[in-house]
Amino acid sequence: SVVRQPITNHLDSSYFGEISIGEPPQKFLVLFDTGSSNLWVPSTDCKSPACFNHAKFKPSASSTFSPGGRSCTVSYGSGSVTIALGWDTLRIQSITVTQQEFGLSQEEPTQPFYFADFDGILGMAFPSLAVGGTATALGGMLEQEQLAEPVFSFYFSRQPTYEYGGELILGGIDPRLFQGDIAWAPVTQKLYWQVALEEFAIGQSVTSWCSQGCQAIVDTGTFLLTVPQEYLESILEALGAQETSYGYAVDCADTHSKPHIAFGIGGARLALPPTAYVLNSHGYCTLAMEGTYLPSQDGQPLWILGNVFLKEYYTAFDMANSRVGFAPSA
Amino acid sequence: AVRISLKKGLSIRDKMRAAGVLDDFLRHIKYDPVKKYQPRQG
Numbered sequence: 001s002v003v004r005q006p007i008t009n010h011l012d013s014s015y016f017g018e019i020s021i022g023e024p025p026q027k028f029l030v031l032f033d034t035g036s037s038n039l040w041v042p043s044t045d046c047k048s049p050a051c052f053n054h055a056k057f058k059p060s061a062s063s064t065f066s067p068g069g070r071s072c073t074v075s076y077g078s079g080s081v082t083i084a085l086g087w088d089t090l091r092i093q094s095i096t097v098t099q100q101e102f103g104l105s106q107e108e109p110t111q112p113f114y115f116a117d118f119d120g121i122l123g124m125a126f127p128s129l130a131v132g133g134t135a136t137a138l139g140g141m142l143e144q145e146q147l148a149e150p151v152f153s154f155y156f157s158r159q160p161t162y163e164y165g166g167e168l169i170l171g172g173i174d175p176r177l178f179q180g181d182i183a184w185a186p187v188t189q190k191l192y193w194q195v196a197l198e199e200f201a202i203g204q205s206v207t208s209w210c211s212q213g214c215q216a217i218v219d220t221g222t223f224l225l226t227v228p229q230e231y232l233e234s235i236l237e238a239l240g241a242q243e244t245s246y247g248y249a250v251d252c253a254d255t256h257s258k259p260h261i262a263f264g265i266g267g268a269r270l271a272l273p274p275t276a277y278v279l280n281s282h283g284y285c286t287l288a289m290e291g292t293y294l295p296s297q298d299g300q301p302l303w304i305l306g307n308v309f310l311k312e313y314y315t316a317f318d319m320a321n322s323r324v325g326f327a328p329s330a
Numbered sequence: 331a332v333r334i335s336l337k338k339g340l341s342i343r344d345k346m347r348a349a350g351v352l353d354d355f356l357r358h359i360k361y362d363p364v365k366k367y368q369p370r371q372g
Contacts, residue, residue, distance in 0.1 A: 014341040017334040029337070093332045111355045115346050117339025148331050156336070165338025172331030223341050245353075 015156065015165045015220065015307065016118035020091045021102065022062030028055050030122040032154075032168050033221030034193050034317065037130040038074055038081045038089070039137045040103030041120035048105075050113035057104055064089050068101065072132030082107040085134060095147070095170060097140035108149075124152065124220070124317070129191045138319065147171035153316040154220055154306055155329060158276075166311075178314035178327035183268030187322040190298060193218040195265055195324050197303055200231075202238045203259030207231070215296035216265065216303040218315060218324055225277060226304035229291040235261075239274075239287060247286035250278060255285060263305070270326055276312050 011249060016029045021041065028041045042051040044058045061064045068085035075081075083103030090100035105120070123129070127136050141147050148171040155177040156166035167177065185195040197214035199206050209231050235241075239258055241248040250258070258274035279288045288308040296302035316325035346352040 013341040016339065017336050017337045032336070033332075092334060095332050111346065111351060112342045113343045117337070117348065157338075160338035162337055162339060164335060166336045168334040168336060170332040170334065174331070174333070194358075223343070 007321075012096075014223065015160075017168060017211070018092075019122060021057055021100075022088045023064040025089075025091055026055070026057055026062065028057070028119040029117070030120045031116075031221055032120045032124055033121050033219070035217065035219035035221040036074075036121060036123035036124045037127060037136050038083070038103055038121065038123045038132075039104055040074070040081065042108065042283065043082070043084070043104035043106065046105045046107060047051050048108045048113075049110050050108040050116075051105065052113065054116075057088065059104065062088055064098070066099075071106065072103075072134075074103070074131045074311060080107075080109070081113075085132065090137060090140065095141060097137065097144050097146060098114065100137060100140045102137075103134070108269065121221075125192050134171075141170070142319065147161060150279060150320040151316055151318050153177075153314065153325075154310060155314050156311040158311050160311075173316050177330050179330055181275045181325055182316060182325035182327040183266040183270070184318070184323045184325045185266030187324065188215060190322060191297075193317055193324050194296070197263060198267075199262075199264035199269075200262070200303075201269070202235070206264075209233075209301065210264075212300070214301045214303060215298070216263065216305050217248075217281040217296075218305050218310070218317075220307065221309065222304050222306035223288075223308065224304075224306050225272075225289045225308050226292050226302075226306065227289055227302065228295075228301035230292045230301070232291040235289070236287070239277075241287050244286075246284065248289060250285045250287060252278075252280055252283060252285040255280070263303075263309075265326060266324075268326065269309040270309075270313055272309065272312055278309060279308075312315045 016031050020027045042054045042056045044056045065088045071084040073080045087099045090097040153169045153173050194217045197216040241250045255274050255278045260271045262269045262271040313326040314329045
C-alpha cells in the first residue's frame with residue numbers, strides 16, 4: 001500500500017531561504033525541511049487567510065508551467081494543506097531544475113501557516129516520504145546533475161539575526177563552517193534522516209536509557225530538542241527545571257553552572273553546553289526541550305535533534321551513502 | 331557547491347503565543363512533536 005505521511009509538522013522552526021519557480025521566476029521564501037519530502041508554495045487559487053499574507057504562485061504568469069491534474073493532501077496537525085500538483089522550473093541561485101514537480105496550495109490551515117515567516121516548504125527527506133509519490137526537489141537536482149556532489153549541509157548561526165540565520169550548502173561541505181573531523185552515522189530508516197543514538201549523557205554520567213538502542217531524527221524543520229517522555233522527569237530533575245505553562249523553567253542565574261548534555265552518535269560524543277539548551281527570552285529562561293510520547297517506527301525511544309542542536313553542530317547529509325555527518329560548528 | 335543564506339524569523343510558536351492563540355492550538359491538536367513522523371499506510 002502507499003505510505004502516506006501525515007506531516008503533522010508544527011513548523012516551529014524559523015529558518016528559511018529563497019527559491020524561485022517559473023519563467024519569469026516567481027520568488028518564495030521556503031523552510032528547508034529535512035523532516036519532510038514535499039515541495040509546495042502558496043498559489044493564487046488559494047483563498048485561505050494563510051495565503052493572503054504570503055507570496056503566491058500564479059500559473060498563468062509562467063510560460064513553462066504545466067498542470068499535473070492531480071492533487072493530494074499534506075496533513076499538518078491542525079488541518080491539511082491541499083495542494084494541486086504541477087511542473088515548472090525550480091531555481092535556487094545557480095541551480096536550475098526544469099519540469100520539477102511541486103505543489104500549489106489550494107487551501108492552508110490558518111494555524112500555523114498564517115504566522116509563518118516563510119511561504120512554503122521544500123522537503124529534503126527521502127523520496128519514499130513524499131506524499132502523493134511526487135518527485136522531490138533534491139531528486140530533480142541529482143537527476144539533472146545540478147549538484148557538485150550528492151551532499152547538502154546546514155550551518156545554523158549561534159547568534160542568528162533576521163538577516164543571517166545560517167547557511168544551506170547544496171552540493172557540498174564547507175570546511176570553514178566547522179572545526180575538527182566530521183563524525184558520520186548511517187541512516188537507519190530511509191524515510192527521514194534518522195540515525196542511531198548510541199548513548200545520552202548528563203554531565204559525566206552516561207544514562208542507561210539507550211542501552212537497548214535509541215533513534216534520533218535530524219530535523220531542520222523542528223526548533224527544539226525532543227526527548228522521550230519517559231526520560232523527561234529525570235532530565236528536568238538533573239537540570240533543575242520546573243514545569244510551567246511557558247515550558248520547563250530554570251533560573252537564568254544558574255545557566256552556566258548546569259551540566260553539559262551529550263549525544264553519542266557515530267562513535268562521537270556530541271555535547272551541548274547549557275548555553276545551547278537554555279533559552280533566555282527577556283530574562284525568562286526555559287529548557288529548549290519538549291517531550292514525545294511516541295516511539296520510533298521500530299519501537300525504540302525517539303529523539304529529535306532540531307535547530308537547538310544543529311546550531312552547535314554543522315550537519316552534512318550524504319545522499320549517495322545515506323549517512324549524516326556532524327562536526328562542531330565554527 | 332551553492333550557498334543559500336538562511337534568514338531567521340520569529341518561531342511560529344512565538345508569533346502564535348504573541349497572538350494569544352498558541353495554547354488553544356496545541357490543546358486542540360493534541361500536539362506531539364513526533365506525530366510528524368508517523369507514516370500511515372494509505
